[in-house]
Amino acid sequence: xxxxxxxxxxxxxxxxxxxxxxxxxxxxxxxxxxxxxxxxxxxxxxxxxxxxxxxxxxxxxxxxxxxxxxxxxxxxxxxxxxxxxxxxxxxxxxxxxxxxxxxxxxxxxxxxxxxxxxxxxxxxxxxxxxxxxxxxxxxxxxxxxxxxxxxxxxxxxxxxxxxxxxxxxxxxxxxxxxxxxxxxxxxxxx
Ligand SMILES: [Mg+2]
Numbered sequence: 741x742x743x744x745x746x747x748x749x750x751x752x753x754x755x756x757x758x759x760x761x762x763x764x765x766x767x768x769x770x771x772x773x774x775x776x777x778x779x780x781x782x783x784x785x786x787x788x789x790x791x792x793x794x795x796x797x798x799x800x801x802x803x804x805x806x807x808x809x810x811x812x813x814x815x816x817x818x819x820x821x822x823x824x825x826x827x828x829x830x831x832x833x834x835x836x837x838x839x840x841x842x843x844x845x846x847x848x849x850x851x852x853x854x855x856x857x858x859x860x861x862x863x864x865x866x867x868x869x870x871x872x873x874x875x876x877x878x879x880x881x882x883x884x885x886x887x888x889x890x891x892x893x894x895x896x897x898x899x900x901x902x903x904x905x906x907x908x909x910x911x912x913x914x915x916x917x918x919x920x921x922x923x924x925x926x927x928x929x930x
Contacts, residue, residue: 749882750825750929753872754836754844756783756887757904758853759812761802768798768808779909784888809843814851815906817922822857824930834863835875835884841865869894885925892916902928 755761762781769776769786772794780789787795801808825832838844844865848854854863864875869891876884877897885902886892889910892901901916908920919925 747882748830749880750830750832751835751876751881751884753886754834754838757885758815758818760815761812764802764811765798768801772797779907782887782907782909784890785909803838804840804843806843806846809847810850812847815922819852821922821926824926826857828930832862833879833881834858835872836865837867838865873897883929889913
């Protein structure tokens with residue numbers, strides 16, 4: 741498609757999309773006495789397994805403990821997709837609900853995504869799910885990828901929503917497109 745008609749503006753969630761925390765969650769939950777499988781680790785599943793107070797402990801370890809947080813890996817082929825998006829000059833953004841941005845940035849640095857692909861100008865940290873919609877609208881995001889249906893449901897102003905489900909644990913859903921890899925996303929984004 742010629743560049744002048746390519747109006748895509750892409751938005752990414754961080755955890756569960758750029759970053760794979762699932763193995764870490766299994767390990768942390770294991771230490772807390774929960775014998776969960778990888779397929780139980782996505783946010784919208786694990787929250788139904790762990791007691792609320794234990795979920796808080798797990799989230800605190802994952803997102804606020806620098807040592808543990810830095811153990812997260814990237815999703816396969818994410819750097820490759822970002823490199824291609826960048827080379828096409830398609831605008832893209834990170835909109836994350838991480839409440840400790842310095843730790844998020846350290847992780848992205850350690851995994852080679854910051855400042856190569858994300859920096860202060862294209863990375864935004866918000867609090868509430870609805871704020872993701874507000875920020876996406878403000879940035880003119882046309883395509884947004886998240887691993888939680890709860891978030892996609894509130895992104896009313898984003899015309900193209902993608903559910904990133906790398907473990908294939910969610911059923912197909914009506915108002916968004918399910919993808920299981922960054923290679924699959926490339927078909928929509930490049
Ligand atoms: Mg997420």
